[in-house]
Amino acid sequence: MFLTLKNISKKYAGKTVLQQIDCSVPPHITMSILGKSGCGKSTLLKIIAGLEQQDGGQVLLEQKDISHTKPNGRNIVYLFQEPLLFPHLDVFENIAFGLRVRDWAAAEIKVKVETMLQSLDLESHRSKMPHQLSGGQKQRVAFGRAIIINPPLILLDEPFSSLDVEIRASMQQLYKKLAQQFNITALFVTHDLKEALLMGDQVAYMEDGLLQVFDKKQDFINDSRTGVQNEIEFWNTL
């Protein structure tokens, strides 16, 4: 397995947020995790990224224990709900940021960023500052900034939650395209049922700090807790 979580647990001020999470993610797939707000989804992603420390358990990436590795040593990119573009850098420099951290040569950075701008359909916006971009464009730049360093794992924490319906749909399509193009392995957290089914090659459900991974999407659909049956019933009775 590519990513393995063993007995991950976490408490905040005595309240259990994650209970003995066990999970494995194969390479080059996107696993979507559905759950209500406050169920522990973001905490789980932050523990995998190293931004939070678990109380117990292990995080293994390609069989290597990274439980106590600093976030900048894990090579795992975390995409927040907001794009969090650096406001003092233009689009080109935002996308190039991770390459500059890795001390790439200027010529190589130029070629790689230009290619990424093309993939994201952002060539005409390369010199714009973040405040000059729309919400969808900002999120595309954030994707580019994450993907360009070719991380083994990307963690997406409800990245489309602040976008309106149309842009959200186009961003979902763009993500699917990029995931295929760059062989991305990702965990995609959402509280949107449709988005979880659309984005995930594999789907998991989280409730009260417990995670259940479904082998098949049909099992997820049949499970009464996930809300899919209620949704189908709603549309049938309309």
Added chain:
Amino acid sequence: MTFKPAHISRMAIALGCILPVVLLFGISLSQNWAFPKLLPQQFTAANWSALFTKGNSITTGLFTSLIIALLVASLATASGFFTSQVIAYHRFRRQLIVLAYLPFVISPVIFAVCLKFYFIRMNLVGNIMGIVLAQLIIAFPYSIIFFVGFWNQRIKQYQMAVNTLGGSNGYAFSKVIVPLSRPMLLVCFFQCFLISWFEYGLTSIIGYGKVQTLTIKVFDFLTEANLYYAALSCCLLIIPPVILLWLNKRIIFRRIE
């Protein structure tokens, strides 16, 4: 050409600001202005040229003030920036911010009298280091209060974003946090410089008459009824803040545009 009330009030405000400065420069360039004469009897650059003579007390005061103000502004801005980060994310944030307000609760003169005993014990009375330390007791908490709002959740998230992109905390600090905070750092430096530059109460008590800053000199000349040197010192007192204001406008406002 028609004058609207708004124009007239703007001109009145501008004149109100400029006229006292013009008057000060006029007095600094004059001699022999005795009652009941309407204007000075003599206009001369002698007061100004005296500044370039060796050992002139006003020139010494100017440089003493500059050294103290630059030291206080640099130390208060840098230490306040880092300390405010610790306070902003501390679990006792509110209590620590209340502590930062304490030096402003009482008047600086009373505060200086309270501190004087400890300054004498530490041999810090009557020297520049003592004055720098005394002024930092005001400027440092001011800087903390100034910066504490900067360290919000968003800044923390920027740092996390840099970390997950492979950058260390130091890299995040130099490449993201400092560039984002640069306008605030400049404004804080400017404000702390002004706090120190015009400070009188603490400086006169801790300086014990041995450290003659320009502000102290102005008061000395006024008590001596030396109108011409008092005006000259006031003119010099105005110049550095005006230069800083100009720089502030050029650097910060151009950046915002």
